[in-house]
Amino acid sequence: MTLLAVSNLGKAYRTYSSEWKRIANWFFVPAKPHHEHWVLRHISFAIEPGEAIGIVGQNGAGKSTLLKMITGTLQPTEGSVQVNGRIAAILELGMGFNPELTGRQNVYHAAGLMGFNSDQIDAVIDDVEAFAEIGEYFDESVRTYSSGMQMRVAFSVATAFRPDILIVDEALSVGDSYFQHKSFARIKAFQEQGTTLIIVSHDRGSIQALCDRAILLDGGTVIKDGAPEEVMDFYNAIVADKENATVEVVALDNGATQTRSGSRKATIESVSLLDATGAPVEFVGVGDEVTLCIKGKSHEALPEVVVGYLIKDRLGQSIFGTNTHHLNCQSTNLAAGQTFTYKFTFPANLGIGSYSVAVALHASETHIVENFEWVDLALVFNVVNIAEQTFVGLSWMPPTVEIDV
Amino acid sequence: MYGMLKGLWEYRSFIVTSIRNEFIARFARSKLGGLWMIIHPLSQVAIYALILSNVLAAKLPGIDNKYAYALYLMAGILAWNLFSEIVSRCLNLFIEQGNIMKKMRFPRIALPVIVVGSCLLNNLLLFVAVLVVFAALGQMPNVEMFWLLPLTVVVTALAVGLGLVLGVINVFVRDVGQVVPIIMQVWFWFTPIVYSANIIPQHLQGMMNFNPMYSIVTAYHDVLVYQVSPKLEEVAITVAVTCVLLVLGLFMFRRAAPEMVDSL
Numbered sequence: 001m002t003l004l005a006v007s008n009l010g011k012a013y014r015t016y017s018s019e020w021k022r023i024a025n026w027f028f029v030p031a032k033p034h035h036e037h038w039v040l041r042h043i044s045f046a047i048e049p050g051e052a053i054g055i056v057g058q059n060g061a062g063k064s065t066l067l068k069m070i071t072g073t074l075q076p077t078e079g080s081v082q083v084n085g086r087i088a089a090i091l092e093l094g095m096g097f098n099p100e101l102t103g104r105q106n107v108y109h110a111a112g113l114m115g116f117n118s119d120q121i122d123a124v125i126d127d128v129e130a131f132a133e134i135g136e137y138f139d140e141s142v143r144t145y146s147s148g149m150q151m152r153v154a155f156s157v158a159t160a161f162r163p164d165i166l167i168v169d170e171a172l173s174v175g176d177s178y179f180q181h182k183s184f185a186r187i188k189a190f191q192e193q194g195t196t197l198i199i200v201s202h203d204r205g206s207i208q209a210l211c212d213r214a215i216l217l218d219g220g221t222v223i224k225d226g227a228p229e230e231v232m233d234f235y236n237a238i239v240a241d242k243e244n245a246t247v248e249v250v251a252l253d254n255g256a257t258q259t260r261s262g263s264r265k266a267t268i269e270s271v272s273l274l275d276a277t278g279a280p281v282e283f284v285g286v287g288d289e290v291t292l293c294i295k296g297k298s299h300e301a302l303p304e305v306v307v308g309y310l311i312k313d314r315l316g317q318s319i320f321g322t323n324t325h326h327l328n329c330q331s332t333n334l335a336a337g338q339t340f341t342y343k344f345t346f347p348a349n350l351g352i353g354s355y356s357v358a359v360a361l362h363a364s365e366t367h368i369v370e371n372f373e374w375v376d377l378a379l380v381f382n383v384v385n386i387a388e389q390t391f392v393g394l395s396w397m398p399p400t401v402e403i404d405v
Numbered sequence: 406m407y408g409m410l411k412g413l414w415e416y417r418s419f420i421v422t423s424i425r426n427e428f429i430a431r432f433a434r435s436k437l438g439g440l441w442m443i444i445h446p447l448s449q450v451a452i453y454a455l456i457l458s459n460v461l462a463a464k465l466p467g468i469d470n471k472y473a474y475a476l477y478l479m480a481g482i483l484a485w486n487l488f489s490e491i492v493s494r495c496l497n498l499f500i501e502q503g504n505i506m507k508k509m510r511f512p513r514i515a516l517p518v519i520v521v522g523s524c525l526l527n528n529l530l531l532f533v534a535v536l537v538v539f540a541a542l543g544q545m546p547n548v549e550m551f552w553l554l555p556l557t558v559v560v561t562a563l564a565v566g567l568g569l570v571l572g573v574i575n576v577f578v579r580d581v582g583q584v585v586p587i588i589m590q591v592w593f594w595f596t597p598i599v600y601s602a603n604i605i606p607q608h609l610q611g612m613m614n615f616n617p618m619y620s621i622v623t624a625y626h627d628v629l630v631y632q633v634s635p636k637l638e639e640v641a642i643t644v645a646v647t648c649v650l651l652v653l654g655l656f657m658f659r660r661a662a663p664e665m666v667d668s669l
Contacts, residue, residue, distance in 0.1 A: 089508075109419070118418045118422075
């Protein structure tokens with residue numbers, strides 16, 4: 001059974017030339033709104049139990065409005081949201097906490113607001129107290145809490161009962177880093193027990209680490225719905241240089257999709273990975289020295305071209321990225337039609353697995369200002385362990401061992 | 406309607422803790438805590454009694470208690486206080502709770518219910534205090550006081566109906582929030598609370614029939630001061646007005662609920 005079905009959802013904010021016309025409307029007196037502003041329109045998607053969905057989009061794309069309609073605080077203007085299960089949202093932690101009451105009293109209050117009765121809360125109050133780990137403060141008034149402590153209690157109560165759908169809005173940064181790990185682990189555990197996650201974030205890392213699907217909103221509609229990597233690449237492309245960019249998605253032979261974007265004032269001609277002897281490689285041994293060779297061409301006279309690359313793991317998480325601006329060796333004053341070749345040599349101190357390289361040409365420090373060309377999945381290579389000891393993880397950090405017995 | 410009641414039932418423990426929390430929060434860090442809720446109206450009574458008793462005391466027929474005027478004041482204020490507290494809290498209720506309405510999903514009707522619960526609790530405290538003062542002034546409790554139960558229901562329903570209508574409109578037209586306190590002040594003086602109804606000139610007496618609080622306050626006077634049963638035929642009109650307002654209030658609340666969140 002579909003857990004959440006959103007069909008043709010739309011939200012319009014209506015303004016009337018006089019508020020009395022709005023009031024007349026409630027009494028079935030037809031009054032035309034002065035102006036209708038559609039924040040979201042024609043949104044349709046379905047979510048199955050156990051999925052983890054990331055919702056991405058720029059500010060003002062309509063993410064919060066969508067979430068509010070899913071949780072039910074905002075009523076849609078058209079279309080419908082069908083939910084078969086309980087939704088919990090970690091949107092605004094600590095909503096409705098009364099500073100004069102103790103943490104414990106506030107937990108009862110907040111859980112009551114979520115619709116639980118006192119017997120149900122009695123059953124979990126000890127867990128909430130234990131999870132928040134704020135010790136004696138739990139029975140002190142919230143007025144005396146630090147903001148981090150308040151967040152801890154708020155997160156603990158928001159997640160005291162496992163929901164069918166958990167909405168997380170940038171809230172993965174709860175409290176200190178210890179508690180962040182702890183809350184992240186709880187979210188992961190919920191997911192394993194079958195909770196569907198809906199995560200709103202700008203952070204590519206958390207979307208790709210947690211989600212198996214992503215939905216990209218732009219201008220109030222869904223413009224992409226698919227695998228997180230692909231959607232995030234597309235998102236990255238539309239964020240960059242909005243004015244004169246073209247975004248192109250190419251299907252590669254292996255079924256993956258590659259996103260190319262930019263103004264094309266300079267283009268990437270070829271990208272290759274070479275071993276120490278200068279021969280192209282696809283399999284790289286742990287710790288081997290490799291050279292990333294990027295050939296580009298300028299199509300008009302450009303005062304400055306920065307070449308950058310980003311190595312990502314198979315989940316699309318950034319492993320390492322830099323550019324010639326940071327390395328202090330960008331090309332300046334290129335003539336139209338001039339070609340250039342950059343070679344970056346580094347040891348492949350990476351864990352076993354498949355990695356991709358995204359390459360970009362842009363005008364200054366970041367690709368946001370002026371993006372000439374950005375190519376995701378320009379190159380894919382695999383790291384294999386041939387010569388080194390067995391290890392786990394994404395990076396190769398060989399230790400020396402000393403033993404005192 | 407059924408959905409509203411079901412929602413309220415499911416959120417009953419939230420409603421109860423909210424009322425209790427409001428009460429606790431009032432006690433927190435104040436020595437007299439909840440007593441302030443009684444001290445305010447009683448001091449109001451004391452002021453009026455001190456200043457106006459010489460002017461008005463002689464004109465209260467039918468009671469021979471020499472503190473008659475003070476009793477009269479307290480009875481009227483007991484009714485008015487409940488009415489004006491509910492109306493003024495409902496007036497700003499949705500604006501004050503706007504944040505939580507935008508972020509959490511819960512039956513919205515719980516908000517006015519919490520207000521009513523906490524106002525009734527205050528009124529009960531005030532009633533107990535009034536009984537104590539009455540006893541001190543020589544007026545003992547009597548069986549007619551059971552009339553206060555249905556009367557309280559009527560005042561509450563009237564206030565909630567009016568409060569919901571005004572509270573909903575106030576979300577969209579904020580002037581309402583500024584105007585209503587002024588109207589309430591005028592209304593207070595147009596209701597025989599501080600003075601007795603018989604000082605109103607004959608040709609203006611008819612106007613009082615348009616004031617639904619008039620019959621209520623009179624009924625409170627009958628029960629508490631004169632110790633007789635209220636005149637039900639007069640209260641009946643107020644009950645009818647109350648029903649209309651309550652239905653109107655709930656209707657507007659339901660119709661406006663989706664747009665209310667947009668405007669907060």
